[in-house]
Amino acid sequence: MTQIILAAQAQGGGSMSFIIMMVAIFAIMYFFMIKPQQKRQKEIQNFQNSLTEGAEVITGGGIYGTVKKIDLTTGIIEVKIADGVVIKVDKGYVFKDPSSTPQQK
Secondary structure, eight states: OHHHHHHHHHHHHHHHHHHHHHHHHHHHHIIIIIHHHHHHHHHHHHHHHTOOTTOEEEETTSOEEEEEEEETTTTEEEEEEETTEEEEEEGGGEEEOGGGSOOOO
Protein backbone atom coordinates (compact mmCIF):
# COMPACT_ATOMS: atom_id res chain seq x y z
CA MET A 1 0.00 0.00 0.00
CA THR A 2 2.84 2.35 0.86
CA GLN A 3 4.45 1.70 -2.49
CA ILE A 4 1.29 2.74 -4.33
CA ILE A 5 1.14 6.05 -2.44
CA LEU A 6 4.83 6.75 -3.11
CA ALA A 7 4.37 5.97 -6.81
CA ALA A 8 1.39 8.34 -7.02
CA GLN A 9 3.38 11.12 -5.35
CA ALA A 10 6.29 10.57 -7.74
CA GLN A 11 3.97 10.85 -10.72
CA GLY A 12 2.61 14.18 -9.45
CA GLY A 13 6.10 15.69 -9.42
CA GLY A 14 6.73 14.27 -12.88
CA SER A 15 3.83 16.18 -14.39
CA MET A 16 5.40 19.51 -13.41
CA SER A 17 8.70 18.58 -15.04
CA PHE A 18 6.75 17.44 -18.12
CA ILE A 19 5.10 20.87 -18.39
CA ILE A 20 8.46 22.61 -18.01
CA MET A 21 9.95 20.34 -20.69
CA MET A 22 7.09 21.09 -23.11
CA VAL A 23 7.49 24.85 -22.57
CA ALA A 24 11.24 24.53 -23.19
CA ILE A 25 10.66 22.56 -26.40
CA PHE A 26 8.16 25.16 -27.65
CA ALA A 27 10.60 27.99 -26.86
CA ILE A 28 13.39 26.22 -28.75
CA MET A 29 11.11 25.63 -31.75
CA TYR A 30 10.01 29.27 -31.71
CA PHE A 31 13.53 30.72 -31.69
CA PHE A 32 15.05 28.25 -34.18
CA MET A 33 12.16 27.70 -36.60
CA ILE A 34 9.26 30.13 -36.34
CA LYS A 35 11.07 33.43 -35.75
CA PRO A 36 13.61 33.02 -38.63
CA GLN A 37 10.76 32.06 -41.00
CA GLN A 38 8.80 35.17 -39.99
CA LYS A 39 11.92 37.28 -40.61
CA ARG A 40 12.36 35.77 -44.10
CA GLN A 41 8.68 36.37 -44.92
CA LYS A 42 9.00 40.00 -43.86
CA GLU A 43 12.08 40.44 -46.09
CA ILE A 44 10.26 38.93 -49.07
CA GLN A 45 7.21 41.15 -48.43
CA ASN A 46 9.42 44.26 -48.24
CA PHE A 47 11.14 43.29 -51.52
CA GLN A 48 7.81 42.74 -53.28
CA ASN A 49 6.49 46.09 -52.05
CA SER A 50 9.63 47.93 -53.20
CA LEU A 51 9.85 46.40 -56.70
CA THR A 52 10.91 48.78 -59.45
CA GLU A 53 11.06 48.43 -63.21
CA GLY A 54 14.34 46.90 -64.32
CA ALA A 55 14.80 44.79 -61.19
CA GLU A 56 16.15 41.26 -61.64
CA VAL A 57 13.69 38.72 -60.20
CA ILE A 58 12.85 35.03 -60.00
CA THR A 59 9.24 33.90 -60.29
CA GLY A 60 7.70 31.28 -58.04
CA GLY A 61 8.10 28.80 -60.89
CA GLY A 62 11.86 29.40 -61.07
CA ILE A 63 11.90 31.67 -64.14
CA TYR A 64 14.56 34.39 -64.13
CA GLY A 65 13.67 37.73 -65.66
CA THR A 66 13.57 41.52 -65.49
CA VAL A 67 10.58 43.57 -64.35
CA LYS A 68 9.16 45.57 -67.28
CA LYS A 69 5.90 46.93 -65.84
CA ILE A 70 4.17 46.96 -62.45
CA ASP A 71 0.40 47.38 -62.07
CA LEU A 72 -0.21 48.22 -58.42
CA THR A 73 -4.02 48.19 -58.73
CA THR A 74 -4.21 44.55 -59.84
CA GLY A 75 -0.93 43.32 -58.35
CA ILE A 76 0.27 41.98 -61.70
CA ILE A 77 3.87 42.38 -62.82
CA GLU A 78 5.11 41.95 -66.37
CA VAL A 79 8.45 40.14 -66.46
CA LYS A 80 10.70 39.99 -69.52
CA ILE A 81 12.27 36.53 -69.69
CA ALA A 82 13.77 36.71 -73.21
CA ASP A 83 13.88 39.07 -76.18
CA GLY A 84 10.26 39.67 -77.14
CA VAL A 85 8.90 37.38 -74.42
CA VAL A 86 7.03 39.05 -71.56
CA ILE A 87 4.93 37.12 -69.04
CA LYS A 88 2.44 38.37 -66.46
CA VAL A 89 3.02 37.21 -62.89
CA ASP A 90 1.21 37.91 -59.64
CA LYS A 91 3.24 40.14 -57.33
CA GLY A 92 3.16 37.47 -54.60
CA TYR A 93 5.11 35.05 -56.81
CA VAL A 94 8.06 37.31 -57.54
CA PHE A 95 11.23 36.91 -55.47
CA LYS A 96 14.65 38.54 -55.35
CA ASP A 97 17.27 37.24 -57.77
CA PRO A 98 20.09 35.92 -55.56
CA SER A 99 22.69 36.57 -58.27
CA SER A 100 21.87 40.30 -58.18
CA THR A 101 22.97 40.61 -54.53
CA PRO A 102 26.58 40.25 -53.37
CA GLN A 103 27.39 36.86 -51.90
CA GLN A 104 28.65 36.65 -48.32
CA LYS A 105 31.56 34.36 -47.54
